[in-house]
Amino acid sequence: MYKIDPAKTELAREFKDKPFGPHSAELQKVLNVMRWEPVEGKYVLVNTVPHKEWCLAQLPGKRGIPVKLHEDVKFTDLGEAEWYIFKMRWKKHTGQDLALD
Amino acid sequence: MLKLLSYTDRLWARPGEDVTVFASAEGFDSIDVELVRLICGDDSPKGPGYREEEVAGTRQTVAATFQPIHAGSCIVADDAAPLHTLDDATLQILVWPTTPETGEQAVMGIWDSRNKAGFLLSIGPEGAALTTGDGKTVSRVATGAPLVAREWYLLAASHDAVNGMLRIAQHPLNRDGRGEVAHAAVADKATPPRASAETPFMVGAAWGGPGNADGLRPVQCFNGKVEAPRVLRHYETDLAGLNEAGSVAPGARGVALAWDLSRAMTGLRVEDVSGNGRHGRTVNLPTRAMTGHDWTGDEHDWRHAPDQYGAIHLHDDDIGDAGWQATARVSLPEGLRSGIYCIKLSGGGHEDMPPIVVQPPRGGKTADIAFLSSTATYQTYANYHHGMDDAGAEMRSASATILSPSDAHLFEHRELGHSPYDTHSDLSGVTVASARRPMLGYRPKAGLWSFNADTHITAWLDDCGFAWDAISDHALHDEGLALLASYKVVVTGTHPEYWSTSMWQAMTAYLDGGGRLMYLGGNGFYWRIAFHPEFPDALEVRRAHAGARYWIAEPGDYHMAFSGELGGLWQRIGTAPQKLVGIGTVATGFDSCGWYERLPDSTNPRASWIFEGVGEDERIGDFGQLGGAAGLELDWVDRTLGTPAHCLRLASSTGHSSQYLQTIDTMTFNHTAVAAPVNPAVRADMVFFETPNGGGVWSTGSIAWAASLASDGYNNNVAVITGNVLRRFADPTPFEQGN
Numbered sequence A: 001m002y003k004i005d006p007a008k009t010e011l012a013r014e015f016k017d018k019p020f021g022p023h024s025a026e027l028q029k030v031l032n033v034m035r036w037e038p039v040e041g042k043y044v045l046v047n048t049v050p051h052k053e054w055c056l057a058q059l060p061g062k063r064g065i066p067v068k069l070h071e072d073v074k075f076t077d078l079g080e081a082e083w084y085i086f087k088m089r090w091k092k093h094t095g096q097d098l099a100l101d
Numbered sequence B: 001m002l003k004l005l006s007y008t009d010r011l012w013a014r015p016g017e018d019v020t021v022f023a024s025a026e027g028f029d030s031i032d033v034e035l036v037r038l039i040c041g042d043d044s045p046k047g048p049g050y051r052e053e054e055v056a057g058t059r060q061t062v063a064a065t066f067q068p069i070h071a072g073s074c075i076v077a078d079d080a081a082p083l084h085t086l087d088d089a090t091l092q093i094l095v096w097p098t099t100p101e102t103g104e105q106a107v108m109g110i111w112d113s114r115n116k117a118g119f120l121l122s123i124g125p126e127g128a129a130l131t132t133g134d135g136k137t138v139s140r141v142a143t144g145a146p147l148v149a150r151e152w153y154l155l156a157a158s159h160d161a162v163n164g165m166l167r168i169a170q171h172p173l174n175r176d177g178r179g180e181v182a183h184a185a186v187a188d189k190a191t192p193p194r195a196s197a198e199t200p201f202m203v204g205a206a207w208g209g210p211g212n213a214d215g216l217r218p219v220q221c222f223n224g225k226v227e228a229p230r231v232l233r234h235y236e237t238d239l240a241g242l243n244e245a246g247s248v249a250p251g252a253r254g255v256a257l258a259w260d261l262s263r264a265m266t267g268l269r270v271e272d273v274s275g276n277g278r279h280g281r282t283v284n285l286p287t288r289a290m291t292g293h294d295w296t297g298d299e300h301d302w303r304h305a306p307d308q309y310g311a312i313h314l315h316d317d318d319i320g321d322a323g324w325q326a327t328a329r330v331s332l333p334e335g336l337r338s339g340i341y342c343i344k345l346s347g348g349g350h351e352d353m354p355p356i357v358v359q360p361p362r363g364g365k366t367a368d369i370a371f372l373s374s375t376a377t378y379q380t381y382a383n384y385h386h387g388m389d390d391a392g393a394e395m396r397s398a399s400a401t402i403l404s405p406s407d408a409h410l411f412e413h414r415e416l417g418h419s420p421y422d423t424h425s426d427l428s429g430v431t432v433a434s435a436r437r438p439m440l441g442y443r444p445k446a447g448l449w450s451f452n453a454d455t456h457i458t459a460w461l462d463d464c465g466f467a468w469d470a471i472s473d474h475a476l477h478d479e480g481l482a483l484l485a486s487y488k489v490v491v492t493g494t495h496p497e498y499w500s501t502s503m504w505q506a507m508t509a510y511l512d513g514g515g516r517l518m519y520l521g522g523n524g525f526y527w528r529i530a531f532h533p534e535f536p537d538a539l540e541v542r543r544a545h546a547g548a549r550y551w552i553a554e555p556g557d558y559h560m561a562f563s564g565e566l567g568g569l570w571q572r573i574g575t576a577p578q579k580l581v582g583i584g585t586v587a588t589g590f591d592s593c594g595w596y597e598r599l600p601d602s603t604n605p606r607a608s609w610i611f612e613g614v615g616e617d618e619r620i621g622d623f624g625q626l627g628g629a630a631g632l633e634l635d636w637v638d639r640t641l642g643t644p645a646h647c648l649r650l651a652s653s654t655g656h657s658s659q660y661l662q663t664i665d666t667m668t669f670n671h672t673a674v675a676a677p678v679n680p681a682v683r684a685d686m687v688f689f690e691t692p693n694g695g696g697v698w699s700t701g702s703i704a705w706a707a708s709l710a711s712d713g714y715n716n717n718v719a720v721i722t723g724n725v726l727r728r729f730a731d732p733t734p735f736e737q738g739n
């Protein structure tokens, strides 16, 4: 199974510059590994103001209960939201904060 | 999350007719209601702009209240009174539980859950159990052995009034060495069962009092299959002796009730074969015609071996008719112009807009052009949870999952029911979609898909001054060829995916009679559906054989209960979409879109008129709201699947990202080159061919096509080409049959 290498920050840079692709083959591997997260706890975006504002949220592991909203994390740009989720997942997979200069 | 929900008694109507609105308001008590003509439902800032027009004189204010939905399917006896007076009784039933680990689930009995009164055979963490209650005290006996999911069991429970004996037994029917053993238990001095007279006899749920599900509220719902429920009029000490359902002959003495669920399977009724006439009805549309405990695998069509299909699959999140009180009646004015309308409800700062297709008056078309609104497809997509319930959804969208407030509401409020793209709470597939419930997503201002995406086509028709009528899938199913026959041309939506046999036959007959069809979409004419013969607001899909299935039908469950027909892909019935429209599904991708390039056939005099005003080397649709006109779901020609031999392949798409993959049903095995840009099959083919009697078909093969129409104020080659075809197709001059 592919492991995300925390040293390959150039892949993070590529994602930051172009969150919606197309991506290089190696970045696509990183994204696919990240996107295989189970439903429980998966980061999603709830559109709180139509076409204008998105709130970070997590899916609960159980049906029939509210999606967990992170009201303090809102975005007005979907690319920024993608980048935020990417950084959280980077940390989860590599154990390291993603620091780009 | 959402405070105003609604549905209507119909999805289409004609001028002069009434539409009844059922609404639920949470936190406010009145709703403004008005009829609006929907010009464009897309409110995205990237789109052509949201537009609606109020229909003068239709505004009213009505009282509203909160109305709950009581989901969960079950079977209810018409009249439980004779069973209430049974002193000694034995219950037996076959079950195939799917969630035996999730808590106490009612299997059968007369059980008032609010007062803890009556008798109930249930399953739960303690295995099968029999509970009796008189409203004050409760007695219970359980086997102590939890059932194993997805295995058949005979459950039996018996009560003796004189000595207060309770017996329970669970008997696995699969004795194949996996160690499942029978369990039984007995207790005495039990509380006598004493339920109030209104408590019904139910299978698959207990009675939670009056409610909206056919007058009652099902609670403690059972997940799984049930078969052959029976009530005997005596206390039985040898429950193991009942070890097969067949051991009690229907009509035998001492049998108070015996439901044969393999009878009348297309309908809502359940027949008692005990001779006592104690029939019942299904509530909330459980899945019928499911393989029973004795299915041999030799016969896959339940019509040929109904006795092997005696099971009903009950789900705690099934929903048929939400059963709300009517909130408003909206009269469609005489002379109302045909089109796509919404009933706009507003109250408490909230809004809901259930759509209505307003067709022309019966037998009186008002234009030569008909737009066929894909109401069956919209209904099938309603209350879609796949993006929230499936871990692979983000891979499919190639971006983080975005939930609208409606999606977030659906995640929490499972009582709204699911779509046939989803699984039930027990992870079995959803086969039924009812329109008698709020259908979130089947609304304007929703994502650009299905209903909302199709308003790009109707807005274009309006803005370019075409006279057109709106017609619907549901009317096409009901009225057949007569609905189409007088139109010169029928225009589809972006994604006309779900077709009943009646719809398919009508379209085929229309084309055979010289009709013209513009297929402005992708992944069309794909799944076969059936409408319920007694409750036509519900349709059924079986994800059989192959296709982008989302869930996979169990072996033996490929035939639809509503009609008996083989479900699944139209291709598997021998009539692939290629036979009807020249092309059929080949690829999907959701991150970006490509464009078309013209092919030599586009200069053939039979078709060159389509490209008048478009340069030979011009890219077609390398622009648009989605970035290109070729995208999302793509169709291609396939002679072996029935593309007419004289079909002209006019243009083909390219520019697809590596997120575009060939669909599963068109491949015989998987490999690493199934994606664009290295798989030549990942493309949309634009085609034209003539049909008998002067008709013709033009197909784009891309869901994204219509999202490029409005670019640059409709001054673009997608709009030019679509307009060229529409004007020619509306011209009665016959096409010569091509060679």
Ligand SMILES: [Fe+2]
Pocket: B495, B497, B523
């Ligand atoms: Fe679809």
